[in-house]
Amino acid sequence: MLANGTKAPDFTLPDQNGQPRKLSEYLGQRVILYFYPRDMTAGCTKQACVFAELYPQFREKGAVVLGISKDSVASHKKFEEKYGLPFVLLSDPEKTVIQAYDVWKEKKMYGKVSMGVVRTTYLIDEQGIIVKGFEKVKPAENPADMLGELA
Template identity: 45%
Template sequence: MNVGDKAPEILGLNEKGEEIRLSDYKGKKVVLYFYPKDMTSGCTAQACNLRDNYAELRAAGYEVIGVSINDAKSHQKFIEKNELPFTLIADTNLKLVQEFGVWGEKSMYGRKYMGTFRTTFIINEEGVIERIISPKEVKTKDHAKQILQ
């Protein structure tokens, strides 16, 4: 997915097993942020930064949706532990990460593995991708400010 592309209508199932559709957020900009894994330090820092600035993001017309390949149960624990006010999509079949092009080979300590690249897509009120914050640009502890600028 690139800037100017129309985002898919059906995003997936959230932590409650509910289907999340882009049309559910009509008239709002959607912050669709992809992150590697629940409960890890970077992902927790990013989610908590978005939580702490959630009111400001909503006031600016944004709705936040997180996406990882963790299952609904893992997302429920992550939401409860960190008191997250937004929904998380459980992309266990890798459909969304592949559709958005954020799934690929990563390496850590010389070990190669497949994983999610931390990427944020800002989708406008018409469902079109207006901005992409790439893995190299995402600042986990200051992410809301990046979105609002």
């Protein structure tokens, strides 16, 4: 995890429409930057749908939500369309941003060890500073928890 109080690493990644997006374009707004393993999986879908449901409240509090996974732009587009997601999904197949934010880690499932994205969410302030990081978050609870952090 990146330390609270440090500058969030800037990046440029394509969104679900293939348009380049930079973290720095969101300066002046709070950013909920969440990393998730894969589009269309049960946990990731639940997390994205709850973020979508609460998105108007995030906007009221001056925050945007950005989701990042290593899935392709095309996969993100299908995910966005299928579930009506109102926020930006960013594609990082090379894992440059995933690694810069220290979320590519060893995972154990059913006794098998593999590398993958550990579900992690960062709250970044208007100046681009990491306020808090949350690792191994619960998909269904994470969006409401993050909304609470904005109070």
